Amino acid sequence: MNTVLAFHQNWFYVAIATTGLVGVWGLVMALMKRTPPRGFEWARGIAIVAILLQVVAGVYLYSNDVRPGNAFHVFYGVVIVITLSLAYVYRSTMARKPALTYGILLLFVMGLGLRAWANVS
DSSP states (O other): HHHHHHHHHHHHHHHHHHHHHHHHHHHHHHHTOOOHHHHHHHHHHHHHHHHHOOOOOOOHHHHTEEEEEEOOHHHHHHHHHHHHHHHHHHHHTTTTSHHHHHHHHHHHHHHHHHHHHHOOO
């Protein structure tokens, strides 16, 4: 249990860094009106997996009565899942302008992660 808690506490930095960096990369490409390279698809996949690993660790901890944060901490985790679920549903629409839409999405998710971290007890 302590290893999952330590993972959840430390993986936060990886999840926030990857979503932030890939999000900024997407916005820069969109502003420069460039088509994202294949590496952007890989990077956004890695960023999404990173934040989902963080959520899965949080769900595991919560299900085992470990509360790393208050109710708002959990709330922001749920909003991250809802946000990524909606992005999955609208992925074909987002594919029209992938750099812009995924850039905004990942920066929004990074912001939600930062808000969750701000509510750690």
